[in-house]
Amino acid sequence: MNAEPGRRILPDGRFASTALAILGIGPVAPGIAGIAALATTDLEQSPGPVADDWFDAEAFIGKRGHKYFPQSGRLASAAARLALEDAGLGDTGAAGEDCGLIVGTNFGVHRVLADIDATVGEYGVGGLSPLSAPNFSVNLGASLTGIRTSTTGLNITLTDPVVAGLGAIVLAYHAVGIAGRILAGGAEDAPYGCASPLTGTGVTMAGASCLFVLEAAKPGEAGAMIDAAFLSRNIVGTHVDARFATRLAAAVRGLGAEVLVSVTALSQSLRGRLFDAAARALAASGRIAVRAPSFTDSGGLGAVSPLLPLAQAAHVRRDAIILAGSPYGGVGVVILKCSKDNTR
Amino acid sequence: MTGGVLVTGLGVVSSLGHDPDAVWTTLAAGEAGLPIDNVAAFAALPLRHGYYLAPAARAALSPDRAAPRASDYAVAAARQAVAHARLDIGSGVVGAVFGSGMGDAEDWRTSCQRGVSHHDFIFRTADRVSEALDLDGPSLEISTACSAGAYALAVGAMLIEAGEADAMICGGADAPSFHAVAAFNRLGALDPVACRPFDRRRIGTVFGEGAAVLVLESEAAYRARGGSGNPVRLKGFGVSCDAHHSTAPAEDAIQIERAMRDAIARAGIVPEAVRVAVPHATGTVLNDRIESMVMSRVFGEVAQQPWSLPLKGYAGHGGGMSGALSALVAVLMLQHDAVPPAAGSREPDPDCTVRLPDRLVERAGLGCAMVNAYAFGGHNISLVFAGEPSERNRP
Numbered sequence A: 001m002n003a004e005p006g007r008r009i010l011p012d013g014r015f016a017s018t019a020l021a022i023l024g025i026g027p028v029a030p031g032i033a034g035i036a037a038l039a040t041t042d043l044e045q046s047p048g049p050v051a052d053d054w055f056d057a058e059a060f061i062g063k064r065g066h067k068y069f070p071q072s073g074r075l076a077s078a079a080a081r082l083a084l085e086d087a088g089l090g091d092t093g094a095a096g097e098d099c100g101l102i103v104g105t106n107f108g109v110h111r112v113l114a115d116i117d118a119t120v121g122e123y124g125v126g127g128l129s130p131l132s133a134p135n136f137s138v139n140l141g142a143s144l145t146g147i148r149t150s151t152t153g154l155n156i157t158l159t160d161p162v163v164a165g166l167g168a169i170v171l172a173y174h175a176v177g178i179a180g181r182i183l184a185g186g187a188e189d190a191p192y193g194c195a196s197p198l199t200g201t202g203v204t205m206a207g208a209s210c211l212f213v214l215e216a217a218k219p220g221e222a223g224a225m226i227d228a229a230f231l232s233r234n235i236v237g238t239h240v241d242a243r244f245a246t247r248l249a250a251a252v253r254g255l256g257a258e259v260l261v262s263v264t265a266l267s268q269s270l271r272g273r274l275f276d277a278a279a280r281a282l283a284a285s286g287r288i289a290v291r292a293p294s295f296t297d298s299g300g301l302g303a304v305s306p307l308l309p310l311a312q313a314a315h316v317r318r319d320a321i322i323l324a325g326s327p328y329g330g331v332g333v334v335i336l337k338c339s340k341d342n343t344r
Numbered sequence B: 001m002t003g004g005v006l007v008t009g010l011g012v013v014s015s016l017g018h019d020p021d022a023v024w025t026t027l028a029a030g031e032a033g034l035p036i037d038n039v040a041a042f043a044a045l046p047l048r049h050g051y052y053l054a055p056a057a058r059a060a061l062s063p064d065r066a067a068p069r070a071s072d073y074a075v076a077a078a079r080q081a082v083a084h085a086r087l088d089i090g091s092g093v094v095g096a097v098f099g100s101g102m103g104d105a106e107d108w109r110t111s112c113q114r115g116v117s118h119h120d121f122i123f124r125t126a127d128r129v130s131e132a133l134d135l136d137g138p139s140l141e142i143s144t145a146c147s148a149g150a151y152a153l154a155v156g157a158m159l160i161e162a163g164e165a166d167a168m169i170c171g172g173a174d175a176p177s178f179h180a181v182a183a184f185n186r187l188g189a190l191d192p193v194a195c196r197p198f199d200r201r202r203i204g205t206v207f208g209e210g211a212a213v214l215v216l217e218s219e220a221a222y223r224a225r226g227g228s229g230n231p232v233r234l235k236g237f238g239v240s241c242d243a244h245h246s247t248a249p250a251e252d253a254i255q256i257e258r259a260m261r262d263a264i265a266r267a268g269i270v271p272e273a274v275r276v277a278v279p280h281a282t283g284t285v286l287n288d289r290i291e292s293m294v295m296s297r298v299f300g301e302v303a304q305q306p307w308s309l310p311l312k313g314y315a316g317h318g319g320g321m322s323g324a325l326s327a328l329v330a331v332l333m334l335q336h337d338a339v340p341p342a343a344g345s346r347e348p349d350p351d352c353t354v355r356l357p358d359r360l361v362e363r364a365g366l367g368c369a370m371v372n373a374y375a376f377g378g379h380n381i382s383l384v385f386a387g388e389p390s391e392r393n394r395p
Helices: A035-039 A057-061 A071-086 A110-123 A140-149 A164-175 A238-251 A268-283 A307-316 B020-028 B055-061 B069-085 B105-113 B125-133 B145-161 B178-187 B219-224 B254-266 B285-299 B319-336
Strands: A020-029 A099-104 A154-158 A181-188 A208-216 A224-233 A258-265 A288-291 A320-325 A330-338 B005-014 B094-099 B139-142 B167-174 B210-217 B233-241 B274-278 B368-375 B379-386
Touching (some): A020 A307, A057 A071, A071 A140, A110 B105, A110 B178, A154 B139, A164 A224, A164 A330, A164 B145, A238 A330, A258 A307, A268 A320, B005 B020, B005 B219, B005 B319, B069 B210, B094 B145, B094 B319, B139 B145, B145 B233, B145 B319, B145 B368, B145 B379, B233 B254, B254 B285, B285 B368, B319 B368, B319 B379
Parallel strands (some): B094 B167
Antiparallel strands (some): A020 A208, A224 A330, A320 A330
16 A cells, blocks of 8 residues: 555645644534534434424525525525634635635435426426526535635535535545635535435434634644544455554544544444444543534434534534444544644 | 646546547547437427437446446446556555536436435445445545536545545546436527537537546556556646636636646646647537637637647537546547547637647647536636657557
């Protein structure tokens, strides 16, 4: 194996190995609007069924300019605003060529596609609005958020099952340098008819977003840091198991004595295997894994699911391992390293 | 990017042919096909033709008629590319990055109509390739609409250069989607005749389908497994976003120009070194005019510009596949040191200031090629490849 994990390349060809500083967090989910609200939310308690119109877009992004947005775009726009405000950057904090946006989604387009199908079936293509017709493309949620924030550095939508939200953080970890500041996270709409085995029993798929403002950490910087982030596959296999374990064990060495472990996966068995892998990696260096249960553990908020525990841990400054596993083999890992101080 | 990453394998499924040699034969002969109307599910749509695969060709690719179409193309092209690269999966860290505009949305739609589920994941192209090839490296699915295949290559290169993988199977795949074709009908963005980029008669695009895959590999990994010669390299990329409009490009084209110039700068070359380009060139009136305007800004007057091969005049607009197909054809042009004629652009628009070949240009002295891809939402990306004629294609 020639690959050397953990290096990051900068635009001038140099490699960087610094962490990413989390400057701001913007969560929007049923019952949660902003990081202060998330900090006091008991994530073990599911909000239960919520009304389809629970999200009041006007309260976050005003009355105008989003009538024809897909719901994932409204939620992401709200999350972007909250994250930038939390970072103290205001409305223009993401504007410009040095800022990028990376958004993971699994269900950002399902409702739009179902509506197109129904409308054309009943009225023909003339029944479609030319203003909302482009929303068939799943990237429009992130694109319209980019327009609202004037983000011209880069704009990428990821769609990997379950992992896409953490994947956005991983990609930001590598792409910081192409853009100096990146808004990364996830945004979801809700597909029609939410009671599904896919999202777990008793879990409400209601749409949500959570974005993080990320920059390369400065030397000696303190605060909440993405210390490592990577993607893997099929960690249960023989040779892969060993490599994944080695990588994970190396990644946790800088963490404190007790580490929160949050796992998102659709099945309990995969959640268990991923938690065990994290616990073993921590135990190998004398650290203790503390389970961080959340109502999103079974993927009820799609790609946003693992991001709420990450956001909460970052806000309260707890070291954490955040994992997400797809039933099809993909695994995302984010290592959060925190210090109580904040040097920014 | 410093030395760039190597392109060590190619695979393709498209209306142009089902392997790179077949694609090159079609292009070199200037044999642009015509769109066909063969998707029964689109009967309710006024314009429904596309550069689609014939049913027999599709059946020959996969015996599993129920396999999701875009993913099926991706797996077939990925298998080709890995075989072409003679890559031993398992000898290093190998991952996959795929771009798709619609994923397997049409298969999802069919499931919904049968009452199966509204909740299935629509985008699983990268997953399915990773499953089929038993990959254990990073797997990512990118959906930046029509630029997704090109973004997949850039991200794959980034992951290799970051040390996350020794090789990445990268590409794009898309299949006919009722939702996309319906929306384009409503937007009046389809040409009822053919895809005619840079042609004065053009009035829109025409969809295509398929998958194109490039194996990207670090130089160290390639040499360590005994690789020889000097494969084409992906030397640089530039990305930007208009942040302007959901469908229309910004008329000042500042961000398109920035993506082109960044790609050239990261490749460590000057604009004059780019001798051929595969432009995005969809056949839509405004997009083609703006792209050609930027080509003039970056490369100068038409006579000074690199050759432009508007590939969609052959294969239509393959959505998320198109940027990867353009990259694959750019590699083929470098390997053959030749530029096929711009079929589909028979009456060049004088407002489109690009240099179009009207015949096969051989011994073209190419060296460097640029690929552009743009998309709904203002995603812009340019890639720069560098290489010399492969041994078997030397004159």
